[in-house]
Amino acid sequence: MDEKIKNQLINFQKNEITEYYVYLKLSKRIKGKNGHVLEEIAKDEYKHYQLIKNHTKIEIQPNKFFIFWYILLSYVFGLTFALNAMEKGEESAQINYEEIKKHVPEFENIIADENKHEKQLLSLIDEEKIHYISSMVLGLNDALVELTGTLAGLTFAFQNSRLVALSGLITGIAASFSMSASEYLSQKADKNSKNPLKASIYTGIAYIITVFLLVVPYFIFSNPLIALIFTIFNAIIVIVFFSFFVSVVQEKTFKHYFFEMLFISFSVMILSFVIGLIARQFFNIEI
Secondary structure (H helix, E strand, C coil), X not given: XXXXXXXXXXXXXXXXXXXXXXXXXXXXXXXXXXXXHHHHHHHHHHHHHHHHHHXXXXXXXXXXXXXXXXXXXXXXXXXXXXXXXXHHHHHHHHHHHHHHCCCCCCHHHHHHHHHHHHHHHHCCCCCHHHHCHHHHHHHHHHHHHHHHHHHHHHHHHHCCHHHHHHHHHHXXXXXXXXXXXXXXXXXXXXXXXXXXXXXXXXXXXHHHHHHHHHHHHHHHCXXXXXXXXXXXXXXXXXHHHHHHHHHHXXXXXXXXXXXXXXXXXXXXXXXXXXXXXXXXXXXXXXX
């Protein structure tokens, strides 16, 4: 066997045994039909491993870091996120399978199994948090747009970190309750809504977390401009984090979603900069 082909086979073999352990561990956490499907997929991955081993003639140890990583993702971001992340890895692997099956005909069976996995995984998980992504997006987007703009305007109007922090915190908390109430009434009016109360809670939680991340630099730094710089940095981190989450779970383009959120948030912030500066000069406010 060609050395290049053998090295590719070894990489595939390691990937299959790693995914076997990931799916097996996830299956033990999930009860009912979902757990059974994951267990069946794990068996298929082990079958793939054995098939490849017949050609490489060696035992391969799994990648323990990736096992830990995907299990951690399932705990932190949910099972849907972890499975979609795994599925992206399988999609890239299929491309390589297509190349190597010219030399190892049995790989046709592996490709068929991977396609079956994709269909099973897409219809697999019914997680509560996934149903309320739109509510979380509403709370997070609204907090980013409103509060980054408010803090920017207050920074130039007051030029006092503690005063900006207090004003921003009060404004943010009040706005979170208002947004939660609005989301509840909106969902209540929607006949297709399953649980208006939970939707409003998810909106409020996303809003409050964002408020805290944006306001906290003003409690740490006495210089309001330095605090604003860190607030902007935190806002970008929030946008990156949530854009990545949504792009994986809902299979959207990360770049488009990220730049859209970034443009809207920072356009409002820049406008508020100007308004705060004008207000300070026009009303001759000195604090």
